[in-house]
Amino acid sequence: MNPASEQSRLYRAVIEYDGTRLLGFQIQRQGRTVQGEVERVLHRLTQSRVRVAGAGRTDAGVHARGQVIAFRASWSHSLADLHRAVNALLPDDVSFLSLDIAPEGFHPRFSAIKRCYRYQIGLWPGHSPLRSRYVWELGPGLDVSAMQQAADDLLGSHDFMTFGQPPQGKITIRRIFSATWQSQPPYLYFDLCANAFLRRMVRNITAALIQVGQRQSPAEYVASLILAKDRSLAPPPAPAKGLILTKVFYPSDEEI
Structure with missing residues (x-):
């Protein structure tokens, strides 16, 4: 500014x-x-x-x-x-x-200390024209317990090179504060909060977790992708339409 x-x-x-x-x-x-x-x-x-x-x-x-x-x-x-x-x-x-x-010196990106996203899954069978605009329609049958087990491996500071594209010359280490699946049929929500995110990081992580939920990969799959640090090993990103930036936190906020 x-x-x-x-x-x-x-x-x-x-x-x-x-x-x-x-x-x-x-x-x-x-x-x-x-x-x-x-x-x-x-x-x-x-x-x-x-x-x-x-x-x-x-x-x-x-x-x-x-x-x-x-x-x-x-x-x-x-x-x-x-x-x-x-x-x-x-x-x-x-x-x-x-x-x-805003106070002088404030910058919405560089002053932020935490960002939270929500990814929305539709659990209904078939296609819903009225609801599909904001969800990834996957239908019933996901193993949410295994998905949560895999999501727990995201917590803490890791090199997320597998899951995102960094700005040129920047590091790919990020700190995940929380990663939680919430089942509220006919919806399933994935809430992810971190100090910052790489490009497409949330969608790439979501896609890997869904692969676990569909029993295509074991719960340890996400942890193995983190260790691999190889973007070519991760599945294609989840559709953009299911992702919402929900909140950004700053030092003045009570919650962190």
């Missing part, structure tokens, strides 16, 4: 979006993105170029209900007026849930 001026302030927002028709968070030359839609609206409201930073660069098709963004902008009206104006102009698949003034 650039240094503050008398005319500008640093804003922080929690946003929600349906990623179905979006090409991810990060702005691209072509196609709709979350960052692009928000910057377009802020430019219209402030008549100046506004750059938006996010806590996580979600991929195309991934959803969020707890993405955190920050931006510096000049706005002469109230905070509530800005919140209303932004939501009035955003498309129906992106919305500001909250908006406040």
Whole structure:
């Protein structure tokens, strides 16, 4: 973020979006993105170029209900007026849930200490047109106990090279705080929290756990993939549509 001026302030927002028709968070030359839609609206409201930073660069098709963004902008009206104006102009698949003034030095990505995702599985037989938009439809019969046993091997700090693509030149060690399967028929939820994630890491881990649940691999499969540090050994990633960025935590938050 650039240094503050008398005319500008640093804003922080929690946003929600349906990623179905979006090409991810990060702005691209072509196609709709979350960052692009928000910057377009802020430019219209402030008549100046506004750059938006996010806590996580979600991929195309991934959803969020707890993405955190920050931006510096000049706005002469109230905070509530800005919140209303932004939501009035955003498309129906992106919305500001909250908006406040951020402390100087805040960055949604680099200030974060924990990020949580949820992956949603549909346990019904066949296809449900009304529910399939946000879940991976796998039907009944998954061995959730074995999947949880395998997920327990994720806890702690490990080199997750097998499960994700790091930024160029960056390390692939991440710390997993929690990895929990919750069965709430006809849905099955996988909640995963870590200090940070590699690209596609959650979807790659989910796919490996599903392979355990479908009895294609033993519960020790995930641990063996971690030790292998070889992306070519892992299964293809789970579909993007089942993944939701649920919450981002900062040092000021009570929970960690």
